[in-house]
Amino acid sequence: MSGAAEVTDAAGYRPLMFSIAYGMTGSVGDAEDLVQDAFLGLTRAYRAGTAITAPKAYLTTAVTRLGLNHLSSARVRRETYVGNWLPEPVVVTDDRPGPVEHAELADSLSMAFLVLLEALSPMERAVFVLREVFGHDYPDVARATGKSEANCRQILARAKKRIVAAGPDADSVPTPAERAEGEELARRFFAAAEGGDLDALLGMLAPDVVYYGDGGGKARATRNPVAEPRRVGQLLVGGVRRVRSLGADLRPAWVNSRPGAVTYDPLGRVVNVVELDIVDGVIRAIRSVSNPDKLGHLGPVSDMALLSGE
Incomplete structure (x- = not known):
């Protein structure tokens, strides 16, 4: 089997995967690339006959691992950035609604919040985004990051301290x-x-x-x-x-x-x-x-x- 039907069925997870990738990178283009690579990996796995019972978990893990690799190289570029660094904006207007995954961006991912996330290490950011922004339980976070559940709890506690130190006004979702x-x-x-x-x-x-x-x-x-x-x-x-x-x-x-x-x-x-x-x-x-x-x-x-x- 080519896996085309299975990948099509999993397409509904694209908005969530984009939000995770964007939360990790602060870049629309990089997030889109990470999601595309994750879906390509899913297609290859199906073609190879791999049994995937939970495509959402598979894609979350793929996007997280790809995001971690990306952040390791991006950190060097950020250190030499000229002036204030702000994330790439996700814009929705009446005449330019953009891709559906952009329109469904997690409400918590404001520019202010993404700037705060810059204070975190790549692993801290991944754990924080998965757990605090998207509410994944610790077994899911551990699977996606390759860390133990106990380690993920420690990483999250450390990340929260860094966030508070970087900016005490943690972003909230408007009603x-x-x-x-x-x-x-x-x-x-x-x-x-x-x-x-x-x-x-x-x-x-x-x-x-x-x-x-x-x-x-x-x-x-x-x-x-x-x-x-x-x-x-x-x-x-x-x-x-x-x-x-x-x-x-x-x-x-x-x-x-x-x-x-x-x-x-x-x-x-x-x-x-x-x-x-x-x-x-x-x-x-x-x-x-x-x-x-x-x-x-x-x-x-x-x-x-x-x-x-x-």
């Missing part, structure tokens, strides 16, 4: 009411930014708000986080004014299951993606990705950020 409130706040926020209404912006920013820009050394962006509401507001008003003067269009979007926006140039190419971190009715953090290497999965990428900055 439907919070999502609706956040969407309305985002609408008013971007309208104020486009209108240059600094006072309105300041009323929506938390006192400890922080702006993070990721240009990767290829697009102009703030190399360091920007704090203090007025500085953040002025940065946003100035940035929006510049790109709008060049004919850019700011469109609402869901970014990593959080309110945000995508900026498009007059040719419909992606300029940048912004995610808003909203807590208690105010914006606590703003994360903007303009690194062209992190936007290609969304479509053609503009050179506007290279010319005008954020």
Whole structure:
């Protein structure tokens, strides 16, 4: 048997596998590659006559092991990254819903949470993602990582301590009411930014708000986080004014299951993606990705950020 029918039956696990791979890597392209490799492995196993009674467990183990190998090499690249590092954004809009596995991304995998996960070693990250994000029991985590259950418990405890040390505000999943409130706040926020209404912006920013820009050394962006509401507001008003003067269009979007926006140039190419971190009715953090290497999965990428900055 070719295994084609069995692989087709297992295709329903793709969204979950993508979420696991994305949680481990913070990269859409790398996550897609890991999932593709895992399914290729499943196909080869079926063709070889291997009896697979639990394809979900098989794929979870394959994606986890592939992710661990990937993280070992990715860590070196991260150490030489220029400026703030942010994950590749997963974007869902009315006109660009993206692949179904992107649209079904786990709600907990916001940019803030993925940045926190960068504090973990590859094995800590794998155990944490499987156990804390996706709720796998310890036997499943042990099977996927190749560690004993007792070792997985120790690794998870160590990972939790690192997460708290890196950022005490562990990310939470917004309720439907919070999502609706956040969407309305985002609408008013971007309208104020486009209108240059600094006072309105300041009323929506938390006192400890922080702006993070990721240009990767290829697009102009703030190399360091920007704090203090007025500085953040002025940065946003100035940035929006510049790109709008060049004919850019700011469109609402869901970014990593959080309110945000995508900026498009007059040719419909992606300029940048912004995610808003909203807590208690105010914006606590703003994360903007303009690194062209992190936007290609969304479509053609503009050179506007290279010319005008954020």
